[in-house]
Amino acid sequence: MIDHALTLSLGMFCIAMLLSCWRLLAGPDILDRVLALDTLYVNALAVVILLGIRFRTQVFFEAALVIAMLGFVGTVVTARFVARGDVIDHD
């Protein structure tokens, strides 16, 4: 049963990623695109975890850990850069 649930859940996450991609391409503001990228990396993280369950391997979880850390840093840096034109305050 868990194989069918994995397939269904993978389909749902892939549709969610497609919707985020649409918002990434169509977003009227640049912050909409940053938000779409944030959603996209979280969903990609879930897809990697589901593939790790399916193949019963540990390598995918290392990749998911790296995605979780780098995605957060990317979102924070992009949001600050969009707001201030600078990432690190120089004062």
Added chain:
Amino acid sequence: MTHEALPFTVDLLASLLLVAGGAFALVGAIGLARLRDFYLRVHAPTKASTLGVGGALLASMLVFGWTGQRVVIHELLITVFVFVTAPIAAHLLVKSALERDPARRPPEPGTAPDAPPAESSPTPPPTPPA
């Protein structure tokens, strides 16, 4: 698949968690694609996607914890990371939006806005004369 079979309850619980997580992520992405303002759009995916990843992580912990194949330290680390960082990222996004364009700030809750918001069912565009 060639993996060893899980007991029925573990199988059922993991399947339910997986499907619920996928449904949460789907609802969040639909909200991201369909809502009409940035301040509305920031609500949907930041919470629902966190729950979606949480469902997948719980199912993974259940499966790998039952089979005893490996330690579940990775799931715990990812859970801590996602659940701590996702609200911070959303907060920074909204702060950036307010700094960029303070004029688009929505009215405070409880105060009457100047113009009533548009109805949820927009008026159909006028049909051109034939």
